[in-house]
Amino acid sequence: MGIFSKTCEYAIRSVFFIAHRTENGSRVGIKEIATGISSPEHFLAKILQDLSKKGIVKSVKGPHGGFYMDESTLQRPLADVVEAIDGNGLFTGCGLGLVSCSESKPCPLHNEFKVIRKNIHEMLLKTTIKEFNGDLNLGVTNLKK
């Protein structure tokens, strides 16, 4: 198990890829994205449909169509992508899976996990989708399996 679901991992990698690949204002097709991030094409298609409905990515059908992102979306925090796919359980849920866990009825690890969750949330809130373009362009970072 990772921190994110597989679906969410693909979602994050795909928005990084789309952001990087369409910096010049172009669009990129599902096949190229799937290859670029080592994901199953049709599974990724579902994820992008979902992200599209939620306004994270844009798409156009037909010749020279494909996926892209507008400038305001590129500046959104990564937390928005995670929340769109995995929900906010990672930021708010109990580390031990207790639905009733709260300040007044805490699990034993309540305070410890509060810190962890805060770390994760803050990290994802302060990172924007587009800020990784530079390193991807330079080939310093990688999105393939």
Added chain:
Amino acid sequence: MGIFSKTCEYAIRSVFFIAHRTENGSRVGIKEIATGISSPEHFLAKILQDLSKKGIVKSVKGPHGGFYMDESTLQRPLADVVEAIDGNGLFTGCGLGLVSCSESKPCPLHNEFKVIRKNIHEMLLKTTIKEFNGDLNLGVTNLKK
């Protein structure tokens, strides 16, 4: 999705429960544990069999049998329980699921996740299984759903 698998959540809650419930040197049966942590009894049985094989809990069959933990195990860090069930992927794996992710071929979030993973690992290494007994005895903390 939580940080841990459901199996691991039950494992942690059960070791907390056993530690707390057998402080006086007694043993506690699977039914009482399952009730005490709101888990499916037979599913938990499998988990405890696994923890038993790995030396995290001890068990004796027959009348007045049940589960308990010896003093040295009670002082082990929670990280040992997590690693026994979920493995060390949480501490070492790539946040974006890339098997080839490394210092020389990092994913875009490599450094960010290094911090997160370190936080989680250190927290689980410095907490011992038995240190939560006090609050459980006082009824301050809770293990039930």
Added chain:
DNA sequence: TAAATAAAAGACAAAAAACTCTTTTATTAT
């Protein structure tokens, strides 16, 4: 306006995780 293109949508299939039920084995107390 017709053909080509590419995403959207729908319907499955496989694998993994979570959960259940029954039988067996070991231990203890009578």
Added chain:
DNA sequence: ATAATAAAAGAGTTTTTTGTCTTTTATTTA
């Protein structure tokens, strides 16, 4: 020794997640 007890083990089922394949819809270019 025997019966009662309780964990161990085995053999499933269900649900969720992940992945595949096909058909439909929208757009563009010729």
